[in-house]
Amino acid sequence: MNRYVMRFEEIDKSHLPLVGGKGANLGEMTRAGFPVPPGFCVTTSAYVAFTAASSEMDYFYGRLADVDADDLGAIRDLGKQIREHLQSVPIPDGIQEEIRHAWMRSGEHRAFAVRSSATAEDLPTASFAGQQETFLNVKGWDPLLRAIRDCWASLFTDRAIVYRIKNGFGHRSVYLSVVVQEMVFPEVSGIMFTADPISGHRKTISIDAGYGLGEALVSGLVSADLYQVRPGAIVKKQVSRKKIAIYALPEGGTVTRDLPEELQEKQALTDSQIIELARLGRRIETYYGSEQDIEWCLADGKFYVVQSRPITSLYPVPPIEDDSLHVLFSFGHQQMMTDAMPPLALSVLRTMFPFGKPSVRSESTIAHVAGGRLYIDLTYLLRIKPARTVVTRALSGMDEMIASGVAEVLKRGEILDPAKTGPAVKKRMIRFARPIIGKVLRNLLFADTSRKIESVNAFMNNYVADSAAYLAGASGASRIRRIQENAGTLILTLMRNVLPSPLTGIAAFQIIRLLTEKWLGNSEGIHLLNKSLPGNVTSEMGLMIGDLADIARKHAEVLKHLETGYDGTFRQRMKRTEGGTLFLNAWDEFMRLFGMRCPGEIDITRPRWREDPSTLIPSLLSHIRSVPNGEHRIKFAQGLKEAEEAAENIVARLKATRFGAVKAKWVARLIRVYRDVMGIRELPKYIMVRHLALYREAILEEGRALADRGILRHPDDIYYLSLEEIASLLEGSHSFNAAGLIERRKKEHERNRKLTPPRLMTSEGEIITGKRKHTGAPEGAFIGTPVSAGVAEGVARIVLRPEEADLQPGEILVAPFTDPGWTPLFHSAKGLVMEVGGMMTHGAVVAREYGIPAVVGIDNATQIIKNGDRIRIDGTQGFVLRVNGGSRE
Secondary structure, three states: OOEEEEHHHHHHHHHHHHHHHHHHHHHHHHHOOOOOOOOOEHHHHHHHHHHHOOOOOHHHHHHHHHHOOOOOOHHHHHHHHHHHOOOOOOOOOHHHHHHHHHHHHHHOOEEEEEEEEEEEOOHHHHOOOOOOOEEEEEOOOHHHHHHHHHHHHHOOOHHHHHHHHHOOOOOOOOEEEEEEOOOOOOOEEEEEEEOOOEEEEEOOOEEEEEEEEEEHHHHHOOEEEEEEEOEEEEEEEEEOOOOEEEEEOOOEEEEEEOOOOOHHOOOOHHHHHHHHHHHHHHHHHHHHHOOEEEEEEEEEEEEEEEEEEEOOOOOOOOOOOOOOOOEEEEEEOOOOOOOOOOHHHHHHHHHHHEEEOOOOOOOOOEEEEOEEEEEEOHHHOOOOHHHHHHHHHHHHHHHHHHHHHHHHHHOOOOOOOOOHHHHHHHHHHHHHEEEEEEEEHHHHHHHOOHHHHHHHHHHHHHHHHHHHOOOHHHHHHHHHHHHHHHHHHHHHHHHOOHHHHHHHHHHHHHHHHHHHHHOOOOOOOOHHHHHHHHHHHHHHHHHHHHHHHHHHHOOOHHHHHHOOOOOOOHHHHOOOOOOOOHHHHHHHHHHHOOOOOOOOOOOOOOOOOOOOOHHHHHHHHHHHHHHOOOOHHHHHHHHHHHHHHHHHHHHHHHOOOOOHHHHHHHOOOHHHHHHHHHHHHHHHHHHHHHHHHHHHHHHHHHHHHHHHHOOOOOOOHHOOOOOHHHHHHHHOOOOOOHHHHHHHHHHHHHHHHHHOOOOOOOOOOOOOOOOOOOOOOOOOOEEEEEEOOEEEEEEEEEOHHHHOOOOOOOOEEEEEEOOOHHHHHHHOOOOEEEEEOOOHHHHHHHHHHHOEEEEEEOOHHHHOOOOOEEEEEEEEOOOEEEEEEEOOO
């Protein structure tokens, strides 16, 4: 028999399908002994029976299934129709009888708060807060029934319908229970978060408090007092002017009243009450095992809890073993790819990360996973003074806001306990850094760097070939173990053999800047030294894209096949077309050299260009539309000439100074060294991506084998396992349910994709945003970091995925980030705006080489700038400005 009513004492979390998230939480807290006003729930069985009494709900559900979340007009009309219909449906007698019995048992003379409780609300992943209705101070039988019916109908408010659509909840699968709870008539009430909802700090309890019922705070009618508490102490008190409060009326209902003058600026809670309430919040958080959003009230000197739900807006905190404060930065921001990654991608990157590893095969203990992203623990380095200087300077080239945030944390002094970093760590760091520094100094001072590009390329090709042979010599678990070993040594190998060259270039450029400013009074023209650097593998990739475009535009049929798209007949169609064989030969050569690349290439689960060439074609077509024939080669040659002329000019100016011959000779060497080695900057990433392609091919082969044996449902399911888990599956030594684990991780990955990762956070969950340097930007400009000098004006083109790009001539590319997989678009762009990045990240380096203005680090640029906006980008001062405030679309 279906139960239509359950008292709080009978309810726990297992009853969520019957009483919804709110009802289950109130039952849990009642049974746990927390101070919850008594009450009962009208169950979802009652809601189902009530809607079953309607002959029209199937029709309405069908219409809801077809409505779009952005069609607010249709949602408004349909929601109103459903609510009006439900308010006309009679409540079945059996339901009324159970409600009346519970009401009379609670005390028919009492006043009640009547609240909606949906089966999909107050969950760890979706709060549904504020989606349905609440009715306060309900007295009498008829008002109670009316309030219950109105709660049921509120499942179809406009905001509730939109929320379900956007969060993937089916309208038929969400049921509504109604909470009927004895009213408490508070002097003070409010909301308490057991973690700071703004900064994310997990040890900060944040309390909003105001007089009367809490609805004044929730509805935004009054500014609440804000109190913040950290263990044992109040750390912040912000007392607001509280002009009004909502109070219950004796006859039922509520009234809004002006507060007496003496109460308006009085602290709503005493200090001792604040501490007492914070302790209650921590107890509730401990009980649930997660941070909570708690509605509370104070009546007759006693605190009551009227609701507690998980805080779903907090970014996850990675698990840290010790209790000391740690500082973690986003690896994705450094790599210009901030999307969430599946477990396999994270496992491979953690295995590749060379520090904090008990063994070569293991995953790094200082590379943490949070929200499907990788975060690197900087704490140990920041505790060592020499390393601190190097790290902060490196971060400033990576992302201005990350560097500023680290500086902010360092000022607090909380992590600077050198005793927590043992001497062994310092010795390892010195042992690791000494030979790299030695190579950099030799390159700067006396080494012949003219053949450095050839020697590094030779090393790269031999290294990749050796790795391929090593992986090809095994299969099954043995091959996965070899991937772990190979990945575990990859970054260290690159650091020792390749990294000294770009580090030399960075050092040379900084010395050139310092010396020209000292000896010439300015560093005018040195940015031109970045243009057309030899040996830059990413620039070479962009030039080959231009060559492909030139071939295609000369042959109309080739261009037509490209516009048709890449499919199983693409090659056959091309071979039958004039110019097609020529194009295919160039295409195949491009794929041989760069087919292992793709947008988001640090994620091993992303299909490579050679697997899915269709993702490259939009960039190729954009180039054909927006760049004249041969212009990419002309610009590269022009850039080379400008760099040579800039070098000659700097040297000539130095010769004209006192002791000019010596100065000129020294700077000329530095310029020559810089041009010899700086193009190698992109090579470590290229080598890494070539290895990722080897690992991907081998892992997918093992995935197919596991699928053939029925262990995996699909080969791609292997993306949701770590390398160690894959090896144990292949060995048959696993002790986990692979199918269940994969299914849970797929759902978690979908949730992670919706999160916005912070650049920098602490182990306490605090998001550190940093501050930008003051610029002379005009009013209304969007402020970022200038990374490629120049000013450009044009139409903004928002591109979230390069394979969907539709860049037109003269447009400015606005993107969340760009890694080398985006490079094919750069020739087509008049300027570049990105949400993340810094002076030394990929997009900035390529923009400088191509000579297009670029500004990075503008948060939410792809949202605040709209397609078709005419914008001016100033890559010298670091801002973007809407021109004439208009949009053409």
